[in-house]
Amino acid sequence: KAGVTQTPRYLIKTRGQQVTLSCSPISGHRSVSWYQQTPGQGLQFLFEYFSETQRNKGNFPGRFSGRQFSNSRSEMNVSTLELGDSALYLCASSLSSGGSSYEQYFGPGTRLTVT
Amino acid sequence: AQTVTQSQPEMSVQEAETVTLSCTYDTSESDYYLFWYKQPPSRQMILVIRQEAYKQQNATENRFSVNFQKAAKSFSLKISDSQLGDAAMYFCAYAGYALNFGKGTSLLVTP
16 A cells, blocks of 8 residues: 655745645545644644545644545645745545544655745 | 643664653543654654554554553653654644644654
């Protein structure tokens, strides 16, 4: 079974631009969560989508948004990029939302650099 | 909010030896899940082991085992017969509505 895939793997953007990252979960997984990883803040939860609905959201500004499609693929969008948005963005999928389903499987990440 | 603390930023172990990575957490819940993830230089997060709080038996996965002390809110990871491929960042995580991660412990394995 194929793992979680994320595209693109690397991205360089300029301050003020917007960016869209994509995540394809493991086949059969309906929950997709997004995390931001930076050296200073570590791993921080952005949001979770399950059955095309946002279930939970972390403490990030409204510039960070996401969506999930009927095939469980998910995208996250960051508008008006800031230098501080430079990070590794990790996507994780699980069978369902909550409880033991938090056996999450991670993708390889998208490294975003904002200049 | 649940917090996860890993007090050892770096650890070192010789090949074939045993090492224990520490993790403590804070929660008011009685039923929850705890995880250890490994992140090698490739940055791919790999699930190492899972512990369900209502199970008193410590989880084991091959060379990896945990010492789960619910009352003390402690969840340490023991790696036996360490191998060079075990070198990585190790993150302890508490499963609330999302995974709450500790800051990580960087494990160096020396020949």
